[in-house]
Amino acid sequence: MNASELDKQAALRQLPGVDRLLATNEAAALAADYGHTLLVAALRAVLAERRAAILAGQAVPPAGDDLMAAAAAWLAGYLVPTLQGVINATGVIVHTNLGRAPLSAAAQAAIQQAAAGYSSLEYDLPAGARGSRSVHAAQLLCRLTGAEAALAVNNNAAAVLLMLTALCRGQEVIISRGQLVEIGGGFRVPDVMAQSGARLVEVGTTNRTHLRDYAQAINERTGAILVAHHSNFRIVGFTSEPSLAELAELAHQHDVPLLYDQGSGALLDTAAYGLAGEPTVPAGIAAGADVVAFSGDKLLGGPQAGLLCGREALLARIRQHPLARAVRADKLCLAGLSATLAHYLRAEAPATVPVWQMIARPGADIGATAQDWAEQLQGAGIPAGVQPGESAVGGGSLPGSTLPTTLLAIESVAVDALATRLRVGEPPVVARVAGDRLLVDPRTVLPGQEQLLLDALIAAITAG
Numbered sequence: 533m534n535a536s537e538l539d540k541q542a543a544l545r546q547l548p549g550v551d552r553l554l555a556t557n558e559a560a561a562l563a564a565d566y567g568h569t570l571l572v573a574a575l576r577a578v579l580a581e582r583r584a585a586i587l588a589g590q591a592v593p594p595a596g597d598d599l600m601a602a603a604a605a606w607l608a609g610y611l612v613p614t615l616q617g618v619i620n621a622t623g624v625i626v627h628t629n630l631g632r633a634p635l636s637a638a639a640q641a642a643i644q645q646a647a648a649g650y651s652s653l654e655y656d657l658p659a660g661a662r663g664s665r666s667v668h669a670a671q672l673l674c675r676l677t678g679a680e681a682a683l684a685v686n687n688n689a690a691a692v693l694l695m696l697t698a699l700c701r702g703q704e705v706i707i708s709r710g711q712l713v714e715i716g717g718g719f720r721v722p723d724v725m726a727q728s729g730a731r732l733v734e735v736g737t738t739n740r741t742h743l744r745d746y747a748q749a750i751n752e753r754t755g756a757i758l759v760a761h762h763s764n765f766r767i768v769g770f771t772s773e774p775s776l777a778e779l780a781e782l783a784h785q786h787d788v789p790l791l792y793d794q795g796s797g798a799l800l801d802t803a804a805y806g807l808a809g810e811p812t813v814p815a816g817i818a819a820g821a822d823v824v825a826f827s828g829d830k831l832l833g834g835p836q837a838g839l840l841c842g843r844e845a846l847l848a849r850i851r852q853h854p855l856a857r858a859v860r861a862d863k864l865c866l867a868g869l870s871a872t873l874a875h876y877l878r879a880e881a882p883a884t885v886p887v888w889q890m891i892a893r894p895g896a897d898i899g900a901t902a903q904d905w906a907e908q909l910q911g912a913g914i915p916a917g918v919q920p921g922e923s924a925v926g927g928g929s930l931p932g933s934t935l936p937t938t939l940l941a942i943e944s945v946a947v948d949a950l951a952t953r954l955r956v957g958e959p960p961v962v963a964r965v966a967g968d969r970l971l972v973d974p975r976t977v978l979p980g981q982e983q984l985l986l987d988a989l990i991a992a993i994t995a996g
């Protein structure tokens with residue numbers, strides 16, 4: 533053993549054992565805060581780190597108080613939730629990576645109430661007997677969409693899988709080649725189809741599929757025609773697809789259902805807000821789709837859910853399938869969903885559902901906010917300006933259709949480092965970077981987050 537090896541061995545021997553550290557006053561204080569078991573884990577982790585540092589030849593401070601300080605830091609860091617609240621300054625309204633739709637005050641309150649106590653989740657109060665979870669939100673969904681029956685499950689991927697499994701297992705499902713889409717996060721229509729046990733029958737071409745292509749594919753093995761809204765991309769140019777109404781007529785002539793994965797859950801017309809027209813759920817039902825599947829947390833603006841609306845005879849088969857139990861919606865979801873749907877029934881959704889508030893927010897209001905922020909930053913000695921830009925609806929909805937906005941723009945020679953400091957700050961801020969500019973879109977910054985955002989910007993910029 534050479535001299536440095538001997539030094540290392542000596543340093544290792546000087547490290548106290550867990551028991552000795554546990555006997556200190558500092559340990560007693562930490563155990564009171566975090567419990568004995570987690571404290572032991574912290575001390576083991578800190579000692580292991582210290583041993584590794586010594587063996588790697590790093591100069592380490594003498595053991596003692598600093599070990600307890602390191603343990604305290606480990607404990608504090610360990611219990612920080614990994615799911616953190618974030619300020620979304622990207623201008624992408626339904627941002628899947630940032631949790632999609634923020635909920636209305638009423639939806640938040642309903643979730644809080646359902647969380648805090650017992651509820652009539654599966655209990656028929658007048659009868660004093662077991663009730664059904666599937667009644668919740670169903671009536672509201674039927675009234676809003678014009679469907680006979682409805683069911684809420686965990687998310688739309690589950691809704692589509694359940695629909696295909698319950699209705700088409702072992703049968704053929706006809707779909708246009710232009711709709712064999714990947715939604716993101718691993719949701720690919722052909723894979724979901726395979727998982728359901730239905731056999732995919734592709735018709736048409738990527739850009740053009742005709743009604744006769746569907747008609748020629750129908751036979752005695754056909755279980756359904758499926759239309760998947762290609763929500764996250766656009767096919768432009770020489771394209772054609774039969775309408776839902778034409779497909780419904782064809783399907784019904786042959787006594788097979790038309791299933792429609794609508795995706796976004798739009799109940800209102802986006803075209804009224806200067807966006808492209810996203811197909812709505814009620815329009816799908818009115819066109820004759822027999823079951824429509826969509827998300828609860830995209831343009832519907834509610835909690836994560838998958839919703840199935842359509843004919844009672846088909847929904848009854850879906851509800852009774854064992855998979856329905858495996859993908860059922862939880863009580864918090866049902867509470868938040870019902871409260872969100874109530875906004876639409878009261879015709880107040882554009883004023884109360886945050887996703888629609890953001891879509892409907894007047895350009896002049898956003899411009900004034902961006903200007904005000906720029907002036908506040910200038911007041912703090914930070915060169916900031918405003919520039920025109922675009923906000924996106926996101927969530928795989930309305931590709932290529934944006935809303936005009938005004939961006940707060942901050943030039944920086946090290947803009948990527950600035951964006952990183954903002955993301956790891958408290959609260960984390962996710963902004964856009966374009967060239968040498970950090971861009972902040974007021975559209976998706978919630979009321980009540982403004983001062984936090986400005987403080988975070990000033991802190992991150994002055995730290996650079």
Ligand SMILES: *Cc1c(COP(=O)(O)O)cnc(C)c1O
Pocket residue numbers: 687688689690692715719760761762763793794795796826827828837838927928
């Ligand atoms: C978003 C989307 C899905 C997946 O929905 P999740 O709620 O993410 O499970 C499926 N189909 C379409 C058309 C979609 O837009």
